[in-house]
Amino acid sequence: MSQIQTLFKNVSWVTISQVITNICAFLWTILIARYLGVSDYGTLSFVISFTVLIGMGTDIGITTFTTRELAQDHSKTKKFINNLIIYKILLSIVLCAFTVLIVYLLGYSNLVVELTLIMFIEASFVTMFNFINGVFQAHERLKTPSIGIIIYSLSLLSLVFIITILDLGIIAVAVAYALGYLLGIIYVASKLIKEFGLPKFEMDLSFWKEATIRSLPFGLTLFFYTIYFSIDVVMISWLAGDYATGLYNSAYKVISVFAAFYVIYQYVIFPLMSKLYTEDTTLLKISFEQSFKYSLLILLPIIVGVYLYSPYLITLIYGSTYALAAVPMQILIWTVVFLFINGVATSLLNSIGKEYDVTKIYIIAAIFNIIVNYFLIPKYTYIGASIATVLSEILILGLMMYSISKTEYKPDISLLKTVIKLVICGIILAIVLHLINVSLWLAIPIGLIVYVAALFLTKSIDDTDKYIIKELLGK
Numbered sequence: 001m002s003q004i005q006t007l008f009k010n011v012s013w014v015t016i017s018q019v020i021t022n023i024c025a026f027l028w029t030i031l032i033a034r035y036l037g038v039s040d041y042g043t044l045s046f047v048i049s050f051t052v053l054i055g056m057g058t059d060i061g062i063t064t065f066t067t068r069e070l071a072q073d074h075s076k077t078k079k080f081i082n083n084l085i086i087y088k089i090l091l092s093i094v095l096c097a098f099t100v101l102i103v104y105l106l107g108y109s110n111l112v113v114e115l116t117l118i119m120f121i122e123a124s125f126v127t128m129f130n131f132i133n134g135v136f137q138a139h140e141r142l143k144t145p146s147i148g149i150i151i152y153s154l155s156l157l158s159l160v161f162i163i164t165i166l167d168l169g170i171i172a173v174a175v176a177y178a179l180g181y182l183l184g185i186i187y188v189a190s191k192l193i194k195e196f197g198l199p200k201f202e203m204d205l206s207f208w209k210e211a212t213i214r215s216l217p218f219g220l221t222l223f224f225y226t227i228y229f230s231i232d233v234v235m236i237s238w239l240a241g242d243y244a245t246g247l248y249n250s251a252y253k254v255i256s257v258f259a260a261f262y263v264i265y266q267y268v269i270f271p272l273m274s275k276l277y278t279e280d281t282t283l284l285k286i287s288f289e290q291s292f293k294y295s296l297l298i299l300l301p302i303i304v305g306v307y308l309y310s311p312y313l314i315t316l317i318y319g320s321t322y323a324l325a326a327v328p329m330q331i332l333i334w335t336v337v338f339l340f341i342n343g344v345a346t347s348l349l350n351s352i353g354k355e356y357d358v359t360k361i362y363i364i365a366a367i368f369n370i371i372v373n374y375f376l377i378p379k380y381t382y383i384g385a386s387i388a389t390v391l392s393e394i395l396i397l398g399l400m401m402y403s404i405s406k407t408e409y410k411p412d413i414s415l416l417k418t419v420i421k422l423v424i425c426g427i428i429l430a431i432v433l434h435l436i437n438v439s440l441w442l443a444i445p446i447g448l449i450v451y452v453a454a455l456f457l458t459k460s461i462d463d464t465d466k467y468i469i470k471e472l473l474g475k
Helices: 003-058 062-072 074-105 110-138 143-166 170-196 205-239 242-259 262-279 281-318 320-332 334-351 355-405 413-436 440-457 463-472
Strands: none
Touching: 003 074, 003 110, 003 143, 003 170, 003 205, 003 242, 003 281, 003 320, 062 074, 062 110, 062 205, 062 334, 074 110, 074 170, 074 205, 110 143, 110 170, 143 170, 205 242, 205 355, 242 281, 242 320, 242 334, 242 355, 281 320, 281 334, 281 413, 281 440, 320 334, 320 355, 334 355, 413 440
């Protein structure tokens, strides 16, 4: 099987899991938001964002470091498994106690303290789940992680449905999140044992120290990346209250469904790029440029559609009480394209040993995001937070491309020409949909025809694309 066919197989599995996950997330978001109401939904959103920020300490970049190292040298697998699972468990126990203590000392209600405890346990499950999946990711065996994600998604949706029917309350909703990931861990752990044997837990302190030091750039990147993606919810809660938080997060959750497809690139492209860095740098550059192109090609019609039909989508999903969330959705949808492209650039820099550049970029972006949020939220509340997120993504793109331009993987002028062609296709689509002003369900097939026609008219499909299609078809 060729590398392109292996890539396609992995992309197919991850895509299937993401489609199912996004459908489930779409449904459980609606159920939870409607069940809890704007204020309680804002409380839960705050707790989730807070525990995500603190919970990153249970990983500190170990998962990304593990994936890169094992992708380049499979012989290290058992060493990493035996040592790092027990290490992550100990980190989780210490940070769990620390997080609950912080919330208690800050004077939050007993309900928030209980929710924080439950959601931190869930965050610990998430990092362990991701670590095991990272091992399979490094070996380019993405069927197991994909099925694990499907198990989590279907389990959480089922539990949320039962909770809303039986009216079990907000605590039960938090427990559902934790149970969903626990079931996913049970599945992927059983496959890990089957593939690589039962772990023989080791406490090699020198290895722990080395892994920690070499993981820190990835961990700091994730920390500051998460800050500018989560701090907005925390800051809205502090500066504008639960109602504004609920409106912002309802729009953000819908955007997250689209953004979740970027996981496909993270799962598939990063280990491939890490391997190509030691095997074929020419293919590595081609991989980056084509990933950049396909991200833009796929996302542009989605962004145009969501922007034009956001008022209808918000009312359809949440009901008229969330109608004000349409504006932040129109703003936040633009983060999706930057998120994908920045993710591809991050994978390239991490795979070629430039993880410190990535860390610096996300530190700058996080500080920038906090400052902009601080000035915009008091006056513009959830709209200000939406603008801050988009501006942060644009800043990251500029810094990423500057860093890449200093390496041998600097994109050719042909990539810029391709981007211009694709933007023209997006503009044509937006103009046509605006002029015909039809319902969403008619706009989808009409828009697809218009967009594909525009791709061919602008000659956006080149010889490389045709070669890849032939490889996928086995010709």
